[in-house]
Amino acid sequence: MAEFDTNHPRLHLHNFLSLQTCKELEFIHNSCSTVGYRPNVFSTTLSHLIATNCAHLILPFVPIRDRVKEKVEEFFGCEFELFVEFTGLISWCKGSSIGWHSDDSRSYLKQRDFTAVCYLNNQGKDFNGGGLHFQSGKPSTFLPVAGDVVIYTADSRNIHCVDEITAGERLTLNLWFSRDASHDEDRKLIALLGQCIGLDIEVKPSSYLPLPASCNMYWFSAAEAPGQQSGFGISWARLYVLGYTFYFHEDEIRSSTSTSECHLLELLAKPLRLARGSEIYEKEFINSLHALQVVQFYYWQTSELQKITAENEDLSILLLKQALPEMRNSLKSVNLGDEVLAATVFGHKSCVVNKHLVFDWAGFFAAVVAWESYSAELYKKLCASLPHWISHESIFCVPDLEVPGVALVTRGILLSS
Numbered sequence: 001m002a003e004f005d006t007n008h009p010r011l012h013l014h015n016f017l018s019l020q021t022c023k024e025l026e027f028i029h030n031s032c033s034t035v036g037y038r039p040n041v042f043s044t045t046l047s048h049l050i051a052t053n054c055a056h057l058i059l060p061f062v063p064i065r066d067r068v069k070e071k072v073e074e075f076f077g078c079e080f081e082l083f084v085e086f087t088g089l090i091s092w093c094k095g096s097s098i099g100w101h102s103d104d105s106r107s108y109l110k111q112r113d114f115t116a117v118c119y120l121n122n123q124g125k126d127f128n129g130g131g132l133h134f135q136s137g138k139p140s141t142f143l144p145v146a147g148d149v150v151i152y153t154a155d156s157r158n159i160h161c162v163d164e165i166t167a168g169e170r171l172t173l174n175l176w177f178s179r180d181a182s183h184d185e186d187r188k189l190i191a192l193l194g195q196c197i198g199l200d201i202e203v204k205p206s207s208y209l210p211l212p213a214s215c216n217m218y219w220f221s222a223a224e225a226p227g228q229q230s231g232f233g234i235s236w237a238r239l240y241v242l243g244y245t246f247y248f249h250e251d252e253i254r255s256s257t258s259t260s261e262c263h264l265l266e267l268l269a270k271p272l273r274l275a276r277g278s279e280i281y282e283k284e285f286i287n288s289l290h291a292l293q294v295v296q297f298y299y300w301q302t303s304e305l306q307k308i309t310a311e312n313e314d315l316s317i318l319l320l321k322q323a324l325p326e327m328r329n330s331l332k333s334v335n336l337g338d339e340v341l342a343a344t345v346f347g348h349k350s351c352v353v354n355k356h357l358v359f360d361w362a363g364f365f366a367a368v369v370a371w372e373s374y375s376a377e378l379y380k381k382l383c384a385s386l387p388h389w390i391s392h393e394s395i396f397c398v399p400d401l402e403v404p405g406v407a408l409v410t411r412g413i414l415l416s417s
């Protein structure tokens with residue numbers, strides 16, 4: 001058993017996750033998050049990924065959960081089996097904070113024995129504020145650094161708080177562990193996966209195209225931001241701050257003439273095209289989450305995509321001003337929310353400026369292709385893992401999993417097929 005202060009058992013692990021892993025989880029969160037459990041907080045849970053046709057995106061979490069659990073068991077000298085009680089990506093935006101508390105302090109959280117917070121981005125670069133403080137014991141302050149993990153007991157020996165975020169978006173992967181098998185997250189997730197994944201593992205785009213949950217989960221309400229008049233759709237806002245516009249077919253817009261929040265919410269789930277300035281991409285996305293996921297993939301993989309774009313001559317880009325008149329007339333741009341509020345919440349300079357500068361349609365086109373390969377490969381791996389997970393009643397990294405017939409894709413980059 002490792003040495004620690006038994007009055008305040010906690011451990012700081014430096015560089016526990018690679019930066020590549022942090023970036024992959026950031027891609028998933030920026031594509032799939034919903035409004036969180038407190039104001040100015042966004043979250044991506046594994047059950048949400050499964051429920052929205054993105055079950056394949058739980059795979060990048062699996063080795064991390066295995067490694068963190070092993071570390072928690074080793075550090076706290078657990079002689080009993082631990083279960084993962086909750087896994088989720090959580091981001092905090094301007095204005096969010098949490099006062100002194102322990103993580104088991106509510107009656108419905110008593111099952112939580114240990115906490116692991118994995119930091120996925122950096123204080124001072126990606127956000128300001130957001131330091132973690134413990135009331136007693138040493139060290140008492142942790143400044144978030146991408147790749148670091150802090151683990152501690154969830155009880156009153158580790159009362160802690162987090163400073164208010166003053167700018168940007170602070171992203172963490174939070175894991176809670178329990179000794180109580182009835183709170184094992186894996187059993188619930190496996191049951192959900194069993195309902196969603198059929199026996200036929202043929203990979204079609206319909207296997208991995210995101211399908212939104214109830215629309216209000218994607219609406220950042222103005223009520224969360226005092227003084228603001230209106231809210232925004234999360235997918236629209238994340239893309240708006242990067243310079244994109246949503247274009248809908250006039251028929252989709254006409255189905256309701258109201259400009260109410262309800263109408264905007266409905267549009268989030270409708271087919272759309274993406275534009276930058278007067279340039280519009282010909283491909284139609286099935287909904288705003290689909291467009292968001294492809295764009296986030298593009299930024300995650302920009303430097304790799306630049307290496308392969310030279311071969312891509314076939315650019316399906318239409319300049320809006322050159323588009324066929326009937327198409328130009330039938331497409332209308334719509335703002336799905338309050339631009340000022342979107343810029344306040346997601347428009348942190350260090351994140352946005354570079355992304356504006358690097359954009360090119362050739363790279364974007366390559367991203368569409370590479371995103372399909374990445375998704376298809378993960379989906380095959382999920383289908384191959386699921387029988388093992390069902391028989392062990394546990395989600396784990398299945399060793400030496402061969403996925404025959406899949407294009408060789410490494411982290412979304414098409415190497416060969």
Ligand SMILES: O=C(O)CCC(=O)C(=O)O
Binds near residue numbers: 098132
């Ligand atoms: O993100 C952190 O540093 C800690 C978060 C926290 O205290 C909690 O979610 O209970």
Ligand SMILES: [Fe+2]
Binds near residue numbers: 101102103160
């Ligand atoms: Fe906490």
